[in-house]
Amino acid sequence: MDDVIIIGGSFAGLAGALQLGRARRKVTVLDTGLQRNRFAGHSHGLLGHDHKPPLDILAEARRQLARYPTIRLINARADSVSGALDDFSVFTGDGESLGARRLILSYGVVDQMPEVPGFAESWGTSIVPCPYCDGFEVAGQHWGLVWSGPQSHNQVRLFHDWTDRLTVFTDGHDLPPDVRADLARRNTPVVDGRIIEIARHGDHGATVKLETGAHVAVDILFAHPRNKPSASLHESLGLATVGTPLGVVLKVDERRETSVPGVYAAGDLTNPLLPSVTTASWQGAMAGIFAQQSMLV
Numbered sequence: 001m002d003d004v005i006i007i008g009g010s011f012a013g014l015a016g017a018l019q020l021g022r023a024r025r026k027v028t029v030l031d032t033g034l035q036r037n038r039f040a041g042h043s044h045g046l047l048g049h050d051h052k053p054p055l056d057i058l059a060e061a062r063r064q065l066a067r068y069p070t071i072r073l074i075n076a077r078a079d080s081v082s083g084a085l086d087d088f089s090v091f092t093g094d095g096e097s098l099g100a101r102r103l104i105l106s107y108g109v110v111d112q113m114p115e116v117p118g119f120a121e122s123w124g125t126s127i128v129p130c131p132y133c134d135g136f137e138v139a140g141q142h143w144g145l146v147w148s149g150p151q152s153h154n155q156v157r158l159f160h161d162w163t164d165r166l167t168v169f170t171d172g173h174d175l176p177p178d179v180r181a182d183l184a185r186r187n188t189p190v191v192d193g194r195i196i197e198i199a200r201h202g203d204h205g206a207t208v209k210l211e212t213g214a215h216v217a218v219d220i221l222f223a224h225p226r227n228k229p230s231a232s233l234h235e236s237l238g239l240a241t242v243g244t245p246l247g248v249v250l251k252v253d254e255r256r257e258t259s260v261p262g263v264y265a266a267g268d269l270t271n272p273l274l275p276s277v278t279t280a281s282w283q284g285a286m287a288g289i290f291a292q293q294s295m296l297v
Contacts, residue, residue, distance in 0.1 A: 001099040002026045004291050005090050007078045007233065008106035009033075011277050012267030012284030014061045016104050019288035021068030025295075028072045028098060030090070044133050046277045054277065078107075081233045085262035102291045105234060105258070105265040106284055109227040109247065118198035118206075119223075126206040127198065127221045133276055134220070135162040138204055142166075144218035146195065147173045148225075149245050155222070156188055167218060169208055171195050191216055229269055237263060244272035256287040257294075264291050 004020055006013045009031025020027040043054040065071050077093035081103065090098045113120040119127065128134045142165040145155060152168075159166055168183060172194040175183075183190055193212040200206050204220045227247045234241070240251040240259035249272045250265045252258055258265050266283035268275045 001101065002028050003100065003295060004028075004102045004104060004288070005030065005088065005098055005100040006104040006106060007081070007090070007231070008108055008267065008269075009062075009073060010058065010106065010108060010267065010280070011061075012106035012108075012269075012280040012287070013104065014058065014065065015281040015284030016106065016264075016266060016288030016291070017065060017071050017073075018061075018068075019285050020292055021065060021071040023292045024070055025292055026070045028074060028100070030074050030076050030078050030092060032077050033075060043277050044136065046281070049277075057277075078231070078233060081237055084260075088262065101262065101295060103263045104284075104287045104291060105250065105263065105269060106267045106280075106287070107229070107231045107233070108268045109249075110230045111225050111227045112247075113225055116195055116198060118200060122198050122200045122206055122221070126200040126204050127223050129222065129224050130274075130276060131159060131162055131222070132274070135159075138220045139163060140165075141219035142217075144169060144206070144208060144216070144221040146171050146221065146223040147175070148223070149173070151245050152224075153179055153182070155224075156183065156186065159222070160186070167191060167216060169195060169210075169216070227268075234258075234265075234269075239263065239265075242272075246272060255290040256283060257290065262294070 003025040004027045006016055006029045009029045013029055017027050017029050042051050044050055049057050078090050079093050080091045083089045086101045088100050088103050139162045143163050144167050147170050166188050168190045170192050193210040195208055196211050197209040198206050206221045207215055207217045209215050234250055237260055241248045242251045250258055250270050252265050252270050256264045256266055264287040266287040267280040
């Protein structure tokens with residue numbers, strides 16, 4: 001039996017495995033290789049790895065974990081999870097049955113792309129969600145923001161640290177008069193009408209085509225589609241969740257423990273506000289440390 005099984009081997013999962021391996025705890029990491037940021041050419045903001053391709057960072061992390069004899073990395077999907085504290089069972093898509101005293105869930109989320117031609121094809125290049133991840137490279141250029149709800153108003157304020165050229169696309173949302181007045185005060189144009197197509201051009205540029213017939217070109221387009229957990233294992237475990245404007249995340253306490261004792265979670269699966277490689281790595285490390293400490297006698 002393992003001390004810990006980690007489901008999800010991206011930044012959060014591998015960071016947790018590293019802490020557990022250094023504590024000489026026996027850990028198995030299950031991973032499908034479908035990381036959320038696999039569409040991004042570069043990862044930004046991670047100290048020591050700024051502007052490196054995210055898949056290269058993960059490959060190097062796996063090479064480094066190979067020096068720890070108690071860590072096992074398996075390319076497999078976790079099909080089902082059951083059990084309780086000190087006696088969890090995980091069945092993989094390959095038919096293997098694994099047991100562990102603790103679980104760390106770090107299988108992340110998947111973005112639900114709108115049915116707009118060109119949107120999915122532009123995701124991670126011309127369309128991005130995070131200014132901390134991609135803002136510096138396009139600072140001072142013409143940004144577009146696809147309105148997704150009340151939280152978009154704060155994003156307008158945030159984006160002005162990177163650019164003074166911002167256009168808001170309502171995409172069918174009805175903006176209240178006070179919000180429109182504030183955007184006008186900030187010299188932020190508002191383009192009404194639903195988006196019917198995104199045409200990518202250049203490294204980041206996009207032309208937004210609207211049902212009104214208007215075409216608006218921007219140097220980068222920010223959007224925040226809804227997302228959902230990439231697996232349903234938390235449902236079979238009966239874990240508490242929290243609703244957010246963009247989707248559901250797992251509820252965790254200050255020790256990264258979920259509502260079920262012995263089950264910890266980290267990464268985008270628990271982080272609705274600032275998903276990034278940096279926060280995922282930190283949360284994964286903390287989940288690993290707290291899982292280890294929970295097994296002390």
